[in-house]
Amino acid sequence: MIVSHSKKFERQKTEGEGTSASAECRLQSKVMPHQLKQKIFAVIPAYNEEKTISEVVRSTKNYVSNVIVIDDCSTDRTAKLAEESGALVIQHIINRGLGASLSSGIKTALALSADVIVTLDADKQHNPENIPILIEPILGDICDIVIGSRFKSDTKDMPMRKKIGNYLLNKLTQLLYSINCTDTQSGFRALNRKAASLINIKLDRYGVASEIIGEIKKHNLRVLERPIDTIYLDKRKGTTALDGLKIFFDLLLRRFF
Amino acid sequence: MPEILLIHIFGIILLALVTLILFVNIKKKGFDIFTLFVLLAVIFLLAMVLYKQPFYSLSTKLGFLRPFELFLTITSVLALLLAIKLYLAYKTTERDITTIVQHLGIKELKDKNRIKNPNEKD
Numbered sequence: 001m002i003v004s005h006s007k008k009f010e011r012q013k014t015e016g017e018g019t020s021a022s023a024e025c026r027l028q029s030k031v032m033p034h035q036l037k038q039k040i041f042a043v044i045p046a047y048n049e050e051k052t053i054s055e056v057v058r059s060t061k062n063y064v065s066n067v068i069v070i071d072d073c074s075t076d077r078t079a080k081l082a083e084e085s086g087a088l089v090i091q092h093i094i095n096r097g098l099g100a101s102l103s104s105g106i107k108t109a110l111a112l113s114a115d116v117i118v119t120l121d122a123d124k125q126h127n128p129e130n131i132p133i134l135i136e137p138i139l140g141d142i143c144d145i146v147i148g149s150r151f152k153s154d155t156k157d158m159p160m161r162k163k164i165g166n167y168l169l170n171k172l173t174q175l176l177y178s179i180n181c182t183d184t185q186s187g188f189r190a191l192n193r194k195a196a197s198l199i200n201i202k203l204d205r206y207g208v209a210s211e212i213i214g215e216i217k218k219h220n221l222r223v224l225e226r227p228i229d230t231i232y233l234d235k236r237k238g239t240t241a242l243d244g245l246k247i248f249f250d251l252l253l254r255r256f257f
Numbered sequence: 258m259p260e261i262l263l264i265h266i267f268g269i270i271l272l273a274l275v276t277l278i279l280f281v282n283i284k285k286k287g288f289d290i291f292t293l294f295v296l297l298a299v300i301f302l303l304a305m306v307l308y309k310q311p312f313y314s315l316s317t318k319l320g321f322l323r324p325f326e327l328f329l330t331i332t333s334v335l336a337l338l339l340a341i342k343l344y345l346a347y348k349t350t351e352r353d354i355t356t357i358v359q360h361l362g363i364k365e366l367k368d369k370n371r372i373k374n375p376n377e378k379d
Contacts, residue, residue: 088370089366090362090363090365091365092362093358093361093362094358096359100355100359103355103359104359104362107363108363202352204351204352204355253345253348
């Protein structure tokens, strides 16, 4: 049982083993979160993802207690399919972007007494099988937020355009917030209740990933990175160079105004 | 009688217009720091048009060839600040729209699934 596993870790911590690598390794064992007493919620922002949403919801449900899908005014059957797959669906009547969708999902999960919130993409980019790897450090109270890093695992499948874009945005985010993180733009992350309550998302669009990094720094939250698998089905999707510029401009304004 | 050039007439008309807009703005919204800043800039520009000679030596001391270049630099900075102010106001409106959309979406979900916030009192 993971609950006893967490307690064991707590005991180890008080006995002085602390956050040693061996203790973390022990926590890497397979966890089935549905066996937990804690409420684990998955938050999945979606916009026109009818091809993948059902499969993503179904596979995510194996690892969490509830799935919340935020349909950001899709023009296809995303909301209907997500609901049929067993997710709670929040529907935005106007398209408000990734940041707004994440914020809606996190607010709802907190209102439903979530203990741990996992955010992931609806386009099958993230593998739900990695959820246990992300939530284990939080259940063991090693950290408040775990970021799934694409750059800590094999990146040979990542399109070059994305590699460059991510590298630049990583460097800019690190420059703005002086935080050492290999993948600041990752959308696959797990947060405990405290972190989810403290993080105030103000940016509606793609800048949200960097904004979360800024909030981590601001509230001095404990952060860890874990390697994740990434699948790139649509290699053209994602942020463009122009989006990158807009994100940087928004972050500058957010930082100084 | 000093020689009046076309640029002086344009300058005076423009400054009078800006002053009028500022006056209406102050009457409507009150006096804030940004308005004060714009007002000072307007007075400065007006003085520059009326007292050409002292501004000529001032602009030379600041590294500009002519007062007109100093004028252009100041107005460019002012335009940039106004653009940022406008962008921030636009962002605030966007944020308000998002808040409404989120509120409606969450309310609809709660009503549909009869979910009650555990922190809410009856």
